[in-house]
Amino acid sequence: MNLENHPEVDWKYLIKTIEKEAISRNAPVFTLKNFLKTPFQILVFAILSSRTRDEQTVEVTKRLFQRVNSPEDLLKMDVSELEEILRGVGFYRVKARTLKSMAEKLVDEFNSEVPRNFDDLIKLPGVGRKVANIILADAFNKAAIGVDTHVHRISNRLGLISTKKPEETEEELRRIVPKGLWNRVNKAFVGFGQTVCRPQKPLCSQCPLERLCPKIGVSGR
Secondary structure, eight states: OOSTTOTTOOHHHHHHHHHHHHHHTTOHHHHTSTTOOSHHHHHHHHHHTTTSOHHHHHHHHHHHTTTOSSHHHHHHSOHHHHHHHHBTBTTHHHHHHHHHHHHHHHHHHSTTOOOSSHHHHTTSTTOOHHHHHHHHHHHHOOSOOOOOHHHHHHHHHTTSOOOSSHHHHHHHHHHHSOGGGHHHHHHHHHHHHHHTSOSSSOOGGGOTTTTTOOOTTOTTO
């Protein structure tokens, strides 16, 4: 048996297995983000991490959080000063303006608090479906599946789904993953993608799911 198109996937086993593997390999998503303590910090990190490696985002956000602990702190900073702090993450100038706009929205419309529901979260500058779901899962422990490139790639590579776009992946995973496990999906798949099921040259021979995986899209399989 393999995982491809199999209706009786043991999701608890699957997620626990890839979490354990990722943690044993010190996946950045599990080791480098432990300093994020508040919903605001998790939100800022999620916005800054787009198109940037977690390790680099951690370095920059640690520097930022020495100066910034609230939306009001962001609003007090000049854009040029914020840009200098953010230098090192991808599109740091754009993200500096995004953070300023996001902070203004939090202060003006949400009493400086990060919203706890999807519809309000996506009203914030820099927050789309992926980030909103990550915030719900990581900051508020709510049932949500944040789909990034790792989640999309690995779900299809394992044959669990067959989708072309992240939005389709989210919809399919919400349909087939038990709701009680939704908030673990993103971290588990991201950690596994960072360490074993990499975009290029995945470590198939070292993978605990190797005997079950159809290796869809893996060259030379």
